[in-house]
Amino acid sequence: MSDQANTVPGPSNMPVAVWGRTRRPAKGFSLYGATFSLPLLVWQLLFFVAPLLFLIALSFWSVRNFRLQPDLDVASWLYVYRSGLFWETYLRTLAMAGFAAMLASALAFPCAYAIAFKLAEASRRWAIFLMVIPFFTSYLVRVYSWQVFLSDHGIINAALGSIGLGPYTMLNTLFGTMIGYLTLTFPLVVLLQLFSLMFVDRTLIEAAHNMGAGRLRAVFAVVIPSARVGLVIAALFCFILTFGDFVSPLYLGGGNPPTLSIMITDTTKSGQQWPRAAVIALTMIATLLATAFAAVGYAYRGRGR
């Protein structure tokens, strides 16, 4: 009976063969894998590696009589790195982005926590939907509309004035910039935190309560460490977005003192100094890469020890 079944050719043998093939571990180069990863590869080459190489080359070019010419000159690197204004701006930008990352994380956490743990399934879906809505409108438009609220004669000061307060200068200050940074990153930080909090094992929280941890203690002792990867990635995203942002510091912060992005535009406008702008841009990229590596390393620290 069983012998007969084995010798019968046909569809019954097919799935086994197919299954056997797909189960083979794909090591080394396989055409199948390459076909699907090709778009990503092309994308990376076209829009990251090629511009980066061009930017590196550009940083060694020289400018003579307001005209850019290919060269192999380190003058731009020396000029930028010897400039006190550059380092001052660099540290300021770093501090602002770092502060924005901490601020957004701190403000987003209670929000994400409540959505993840306090809301019912249906309400949580609505909350996620509401967090996506801001992305429907251009960031630039949202920043412009903040100007209406924050200006000296704007909506907020008018409201405060009616109860005898103010006016407060909010536009063209660090406060304004931070409002803009939060506009850019807050919904994203909430969503990223939320997705990591949703996967925190509820049993671990119960276990913490069971072992003497009150509600707040359990959040710090168990919830935050459990969701660490997501929380760090959320803060990292906020840092990356704000470190290179040009819109908020210019339109809400007034552009003075400048951030690195503003400095880049200023540099290109004054005397066609594209090589110097390239140096600043490359320094920014290096900073972001270093930060990203450090953050991811920190997020996964202790795993698989």
Added chain:
Amino acid sequence: MGDRPLVEFDHVTKRFGDMAAVEDLNLTIAKGEFLAIMGSSGCGKTTTLRMLAGLEAPSEGEIRLQGARINDLPSWRRDTPMVWQSLALFPFLNVRENVEFSLRMRGIGGAERRRRAADWLDRLQIGELAERNIAHLSGGQRQRVALARSLVTEPEILLLDEPLSALDAHLKVRMQSVLADLQRQLGITFVYVTHSQSEAFSMADRVVIMSRGRIEQIGAPREIYRTPRTRFVAEFLGSSNIFAGTLVDAIGDGAQVDTPSGRLRLATSPEGFATGDAVVIAVPGDRIELTATLPDAGDNAIEATVMGEEFVGATATVYLEAADGTEMRAQKSHADLEKIDIRTGQKLFVGWRPEHAHVLPPA
């Protein structure tokens, strides 16, 4: 030793929406006893344990711990540590940090914490794993970490929610003896929730059998096994043969019961029943004799057909069916079975002595 029980459940009901997970539960747990709560999934055993741990609040009734009402006392204010089925070890902490956790939450200083954690790790023979990551431990080692973590505060009571169900059979048996020894040494109360009969009956002093939110029977393992109080218990334990019938001739010492499988004798007239009443009889499977010829006149005997055999370790269960369709089972050693070379389809006599039949009390 005190007169007052450690835990009292006083008419406790727990509802989730319209569904009552636990209904009108009355249960006292003594100091130092090993109590197993047993039942199939959804019977309310885990809910009972979680109410004791403070992870669920009862809808009605009162739970008392050492005489004090604890209904609304949050989990972190009671010392009722629990060992979860998943163990719920913190993956972001190493072994020592896991064990120190409840001491840290209670504000005990670093040096003291370390000393007590090391002490408990040594007691559970995992001292050398102190700095290990949780992810790199075996199932049995994790089990020991979870126990150390719960016992480090030296509680009066330990709650265990099917802690062994994830282990393989061999390790399960070893951890059972670790648990039973530990409980005896510490002299604290263990409340052990399980769906496994072998775990409950091998470790516990008393077993509670629950079904649909209610207690079916409480008693020592042997008592429950020999004298199931309800048909549910007898069927749940799965080791007894059940016959339903009508009482006839309830005169003098003996009695007889008319069942579809035939007339069965009882050694004594059952209490609380009159002639003509419906009765249910349970006969433990290991009391059954299987013979090829009709046994002694005094014994009960039903002719039945062998339906199949199942081997578990040193014993085998033989499944049989009487002419009227009643299913029966007999637990025999292999040696016993060799005497009567059993084949499926064979006709045998299922016999037992009248005193081995147990009449379930009136409902």
